[in-house]
Amino acid sequence: MKGDQDLYTLQPIASLTMADQVEAQLHEYIIKRAIRPGDAIPKEQELADALGVSRNVVREALSRLRMLGLIDSKKKRGMILTRPDVMKGLERILHPAILDEQVRKQLFELRLVLEVGLGDLIFARKTEVHLKKLDAIVERERKATTQIEKIRCELDFHSTLYEMAGNDTLKRFQTILLPVFEYVVEYESKLQHTSVGSVTHADLVKILYSNNAEEFPNAMRKHLSPHFQHL
């Protein structure tokens, strides 16, 4: 499996620019030298000398690392390694308009997978405030008269579930994926025969008020079943 992973990071040599190569060397340097967040990394000129490339190329590679949130420039201390922001690269590209139909479909499936599996985090961390928030959304949805209001309630409900899971990385991931979800929800709302899952938002809330985490995954599967039918 290590092997599998390494393959993904390989690129045909011909397509690698100088900046690509320097970037790859810097990643390796950081890992191999066990540089830790907060540690300084060598200066631009030192790196250029060590790698035998121009300072411009080094600057370009460092700029990428900065974009990923891997390094930061500190006054007086120069460049230091920072705690990388794991979602920074993702949020720059996940706009549904430029995603391939295939990838969009896969990300939507990923959402289904996440929501079916979300129960244990929610049960471990749910609060009364969260549950009241869900109640209010269900009530708003019941009174909604337009399709737009209903879609808004749908998205609010599911976003609140991620919030309840108390995992910032996961919540952030969902927020980044949201335009993809919105795209699918809007698309499906235009279908003539949109079926509705046999488990409603109100049913899910009832389960969340209980302490029966075991009921959650299959209730969510039923709730999402119209989407699963498109698999």
Next chain:
Amino acid sequence: MKGDQDLYTLQPIASLTMADQVEAQLHEYIIKRAIRPGDAIPKEQELADALGVSRNVVREALSRLRMLGLIDSKKKRGMILTRPDVMKGLERILHPAILDEQVRKQLFELRLVLEVGLGDLIFARKTEVHLKKLDAIVERERKATTQIEKIRCELDFHSTLYEMAGNDTLKRFQTILLPVFEYVVEYESKLQHTSVGSVTHADLVKILYSNNAEEFPNAMRKHLSPHFQHL
């Protein structure tokens, strides 16, 4: 929720370099002008003129987009928008050694969530070949005598489940997360009182041979319960 998402992309102005600003403008340009994969984007010099910045700054911003797999240079055609590789940014930073303890914990939770929810994709796409592969791993695990062999089987088993789900983005995500999983598995294997879930790999395979998708989520929850206890 749109609002939430926009907030994540905001940065204190003072910390934005010229390249950051040009990069942000290019993202906006691509979305607003509805540029599609395969379409050409303006040349370096044209962009520099339009933005009133040096060509070096434009080159730096373009280099970042290239790193994300958003643009590509084609001989004769100049730069074109490509189908972005959604995992490219992520795989550059997800090395457990440089991740914060908190983020590592959150990514591990994400794994638990994914595996509990994975059932429907697996049931929709499982093949005889996959099931035989799981059988072989279970058999190898039964005969394993060393801790290293057992960990290897553990990772192989779960990786195969992702493979069976037939979703490249998800599989790729798991592959990127693998070093984090390995880290946790190794850590847990050193604990004196590692409890074992009441549902074994062999039990999971039995469920997968059946056509009862409803049993999967709770069986996986029980299988992963020693991890859930750390929540």
